[in-house]
Amino acid sequence: KGLQFPIVILPWIENKGSNRRAQALWEMLPEGLAVDIKPWDKPGAKANNLFFKLGSELEAEKDLAEIKRLLYVACTRAEDHLYFFGKRQKQADEKGLSFQYYIEKHLASQSDTPSSGRVDMISLQRRTKDDLRHWYGRQRKPSAGDFALAYAKAKPLVRDIRRRRLSVTDLNTLSKGNPGTQSHPAALSPTTPLPAEKFGELCHEAVEQALEHGPGWSYEPSETLARGLDPDGFARAVILASSMARGFLESEFWQALPETAAIKSEKSFLLAVGNFVVDGRMDLFAETDTDVFVIDFKSDAVRNPEGYRTQLELYRKAASAFAPGKSVSVGLFWLRTSELEWISPSMEEKDLIELAERASRGIGQEYA
Incomplete structure (x- = not known):
């Protein structure tokens, strides 16, 4: 297991x-x-x-x-x-x-309606006694040489087996590069002493701890993040990540959120998109009596909200499934500038299905 x-x-x-x-x-x-x-x-x-x-x-x-x-x-x-x-x-x-x-x-x-949970039954040809005689009735048993010769002549059986389970990243990667990229020079500072990917992991961990413990918390990074990094640079990055996480706790959105709101960080989901299943994880899922807010934290040096539109649209659909009937808002919180940017809906179901089809065709080549 x-x-x-x-x-x-x-x-x-x-x-x-x-x-x-x-x-x-x-x-x-x-x-x-x-x-x-x-x-x-x-x-x-x-x-x-x-x-x-x-x-x-x-x-x-x-x-x-x-x-x-x-x-x-x-x-x-x-x-x-x-x-x-x-x-x-x-x-x-x-x-x-x-x-x-x-x-x-x-x-x-099960109904006749196609779905990702559908089971299709195929009846195979029934074998007869003649088949068994053909298989087992040979006068000479095959030798090791026979097997080696058959193996040398064999050709790989190629099948286009597409993946049915995809990730949010699979779909979002395909949609990146859309027009509308916004570059804000002011967002480039402060500079970070770590590679972007490592610093992003550090920021997400800092935010997760901040959400759990509140304003009085002190960030304690996990040992795995520090491996192979310059100690001085890592220490400065920890201070910077802590400051960015604290910026969210001091944000207008967080301060205005009702105390009765149900807060969940790193909320996982499985979402049906056509005949595919997409898995993902929302950084912050906040639910009130009437609304749901989904926020994704970004430590990017350059702001590009269009590059995350597909990701947020999938989050929107997942949040709507978790809380049917409630108003759903999704947004990006830019940690470097402590700014929250709400993203309006811009994709239809057919657009997401098309992306899933493309992602499946590309990833399916791994199993061909």
Whole structure:
């Protein structure tokens, strides 16, 4: 658990799994041990233990729960494509002891409307006895040389397998470079003693700590950020990042936010965009009784709001899904100048789907 792969295949889903013992003589209960034996002093008596029966039912429920957990873990290992292989059984599984039971149950309940959670079933050609004779009826068994020759003649099987799960960064990167870039020389200062990427990580960590602890906090950078950096330059960068984070706490927006607002930093989401799933994380998600505010913190030396328009549009859609019916505002907080810039909606659903299609085609080449 924890590993993920672009393509995951689950074979033999018709197999029934169980941790149950074939001949159970005892069952564990929270209150003690229930034993299923006949009374020694009553010949011909039948074993009839109410507590043992109760324990058996509890164990059966645990078995079903474990099978569901295994199926969940197996399915969530797939990033983009998930394949199930199994065969139809003459006697259907009615107790839910196989993966196939739950997949067929989903097939029976899903609508005809395409969605990212849809399961499509494909019937494969049934093999006959003649096929088996052809495979196993050879007079001469293949040698190592035969395999080597076949391998040398083999050609790679190329398939255009597109990714279905994308990131906000994937889509935003494609849309960067739009006209409308605004460069503000005043925003270039103060200069930073660290590379831009490292300084950005430092600023985000400082803001996250500031949101958690409030104005009286003192920034304590993680050790991993300091590795391989000049100690003096890093110390100056820490002071600068702390000052920028404090600038947000002193901003008009933060001061005016109601105390009853629900604040969440680094709020993760999965968003359906057409037939794709986009994952992302919002720096700040603030929700009041009537409004939702999403803010992305930027430590860029040059202000370019157009370069983040796709990112913010995805944030807007995700926030609307989290809080349906509420007014959603998304904006960029420029840490160097302590300015908050609200971004108005400018992209439609079809624009985001088109970007997802383009991103999928580009990234899908990794698996070709």
